[in-house]
Amino acid sequence: MAEPGKRSIVIVGGGIIGSTTAYFLTRHPKYNPALHSIHLIEATGIASGASGKAGGLIALWAYPSCLVPLSFKLHGELAREHNGVERWGYRGVHVGQIDLVGRHVSNQPKISANGDSKGDDIRGLHRPDVSSDGNVSLQKRSKESYANLRKAGMPDDLDWVAEECVQGYDSMGSPRDTAQVHPYQFTTSMAELAAEKGVKIILGSVDKIESSPSGEHTVKYTDKATNSQQSLSATDVIVTAGPWTKTVLPGTPIGALRAHSVTIRPTRPVSAYCLFTQLALPKNFKEGAKSRAMSVSPEVYARPNNEVYACGEGDHLAPLPKSTAEVQVDDSRCQDIVDYCASLSDELRDGEVLVRQACYLPQVETGAGPLVGLTKTKGVYLAAGHTCWGIQNGPGTGKLMSEFVFDGKALSANVSSLDPRKVLR
Ligand SMILES: Cc1cc2nc3c(=O)[nH]c(=O)nc-3n(C[C@H](O)[C@H](O)[C@H](O)COP(=O)(O)OP(=O)(O)OC[C@H]3O[C@@H](n4cnc5c(N)ncnc54)[C@H](O)[C@@H]3O)c2cc1C
Incomplete structure (x- = not known):
């Protein structure tokens, strides 16, 4: 099937959600590195927030039930494919x-x-x-x-x-x-595996996303190394900034x-x-x-x-x-x-x-969560607010975000209850 055309995809935030999103975008059947560029912009360092400092418990009895089985299964598959036992301490517990x-x-x-x-x-x-x-x-x-x-x-x-x-x-x-994983090792491994397939990781802090009515976006950021203002044009922007989501997408109810x-x-x-x-x-x-x-x-x-x-x-x-x-x-x-x-x-x-x-x-300030899916702005997606189960639900969220971007909708699980548009102004 012919690819629809060039895409420039930008992920904001390199915690577990941004890193698994980057990983699954590069494993999506429609991903073509000749046509699709993917940048992951992380302000401080991959897994420098909760994703590197969490406990790392993963469980089929976690919540929300629409996301947990997919993500628990993917954790097992990722561990088998990439030797997660050695690489990130995956084991039953x-x-x-x-x-x-x-x-x-x-x-x-x-x-x-x-x-x-x-x-x-x-x-x-x-x-x-x-x-x-x-x-x-x-x-x-x-x-x-x-x-x-x-x-x-x-x-x-x-x-x-x-x-x-x-x-x-x-x-x-x-x-x-x-089961359990070492969250820092897991998250950094996801980012490394994504980078091996073409994702470019930028250390910089996103200040603003400007969107035109035609669906083009400019991601403005401060480069960490040079402290200079930079920007990237994007067809798709995925915001995975965890508790900082509000600063990137004002009005998002994430505390x-x-x-x-x-x-x-x-x-x-x-x-x-x-x-x-x-x-x-x-x-x-x-x-x-x-x-x-x-x-x-x-x-x-x-x-x-x-x-x-x-x-x-x-x-x-x-x-x-x-x-x-x-x-x-x-x-x-x-x-x-x-x-x-x-x-x-x-x-x-x-x-x-x-x-x-x-x-x-x-x-998520409105209760429950996380918020996973499209926003009201075409080409801008949100995956944030994973509360105390973000390590468990990271792979499932990443996989679904790759489907939202390349297929226009979630295919691997019905996550309509997590639709950000229900709570976004
Ligand atoms: C004490 C504790 C224990 C936990 N234990 C578990 C557990 O056992 N099992 C489990 O499933 N979950 C657990 N969790 C929950 C889990 O850690 C979180 O849900 C998950 O890490 C959230 O991931 P995230 O990627 O959304 O956010 P984060 O890990 O916070 O990542 C967000 C990233 O975005 C970056 N960022 C922010 N603003 C910008 C910007 N403007 N530009 C660029 N980058 C930006 C940040 O630097 C950060 O790296 C625990 C949480 C805590 C606090």
């Missing part, structure tokens, strides 16, 4: 809701001026038994302990949560319907919620569980800090690279900055997450904190 009573935390890790604790002594006072030859006991459980924990619903191989903390466990997912997270290298490799915790903290649970008894719910995910990721609740204390480079990391919030982990696991308490970070979750 167990997920559970776990009720815990936290222990007092009597250590205060040192925090360096820049908040980076790497190399600092963060070991706790409740050290595991260390024998005279220096070996650290794994403190394996007794038969009685296993029996007690089984009564609470705990799987036997979830042995890195301190036994005395466990109140109850309910399975939410197993490797049949739940932002800051969230902190940490990664910890445990004292030994831990089994493949992602835990949604309900953690009751005793009064004054930190040494030297007065606090009331309270309940918190950090998510704690074991990763295959001998790393555990943990994130806390979101906050609106710092408004969305201009770019991912200017996100403020509140050390005390990161330290809270480290302490919650310490209060529930010896392996995490005595491990090494690797990263303390923050990012902004993109949220």
